[in-house]
């Protein structure tokens with residue numbers, strides 16, 4: 001369990017994390033979403049005691065990270081993917097880590113099997129692929145059998161098989177009752193992995209919600225209507241809280257009315273409809289809609305596109 005209260009981090013004039021409060025509960029995978037630069041890594045570093053909050057506080061399993069006598073047994077962490085260049089074998093790497101923290105040798109074998117590194121456990125880590133490196137990182141995180149896991153962008157750079165593997169592993173670890181907190185800037189990935197979402201933009205909390213609610217909320221209220229009498233329908237639908245856009249010949253995109261209401265208005269006025277379709281925003285759209293104002297470094301092409309529109 002992770003509890004952040006009014007967590008804030010400033011670097012000079014820059015506020016990287018701004019008054020952030022949230023809880024990561026045991027038994028579920030909680031996704032930590034936000035565009036690049038939103039403050040995810042800084043938040044994770046503060047949870048792990050690697051960065052000191054300017055104000056506010058964060059606890060893991062009821063205490064600040066530094067307050068735990070044996071933190072590896074409480075929290076396992078995988079921070080940003082980077083190849084470990086070492087002459088050690090995977091087995092010896094884990095054994096050394098275990099030895100310094102009083103973890104028995106048997107646990108090293110267990111985690112090697114758990115992450116599927118048995119065949120390469122005696123190979124030097126320097127020659128590992130990114131995916132194998134990630135597996136080793138996760139093995140290290142799991143070594144102390146922690147109740148809480150924190151993973152920063154664990155699927156970055158992985159092939160589809162590796163992504164699927166991590167996704168299933170995280171779900172299994174949560175099903176065992178652990179709190180699993182995993183960051184990503186990809187909404188689609190989080191939708192497949194997480195049950196709950198904490199979304200931030202420019203260091204601030206934007207949403208703390210279930211994945212299902214997040215999608216429903218973001219896609220609410222747009223209906224595509226196709227009619228041979230589109231112009232007439234447009235006039236009939238007009239109202240103070242209604243927006244109607246012509247998106248193609250004879251096709252309208254309506255916000256502010258449900259498909260039932262549009263169907264009734266059309267029926268009452270004898271307007272023929274060829275299509276009446278509530279629009280489900282894609283997950284990526286839902287994410288962009290919520291965080292759009294919060295993207296720190298928007299791609300120049302996109303800015304140009306917007307100002308031209």
Ligand SMILES: Nc1ncnc2c1ncn2[C@@H]1O[C@H](COP(=O)(O)OP(=O)(O)OP(=O)(O)O)[C@@H](O)[C@H]1O
Pocket residue numbers: 011014015016034035036037038039040041042043185296
């Ligand atoms: N040590 C630092 N000194 C100054 N500014 C920093 C430092 N670390 C992070 N920042 C700034 O704080 C903000 C948040 O960065 P952070 O790395 O936490 O974001 P993020 O959401 O993890 O992004 P990404 O997905 O790109 O890693 C960014 O504007 C970043 O430039």
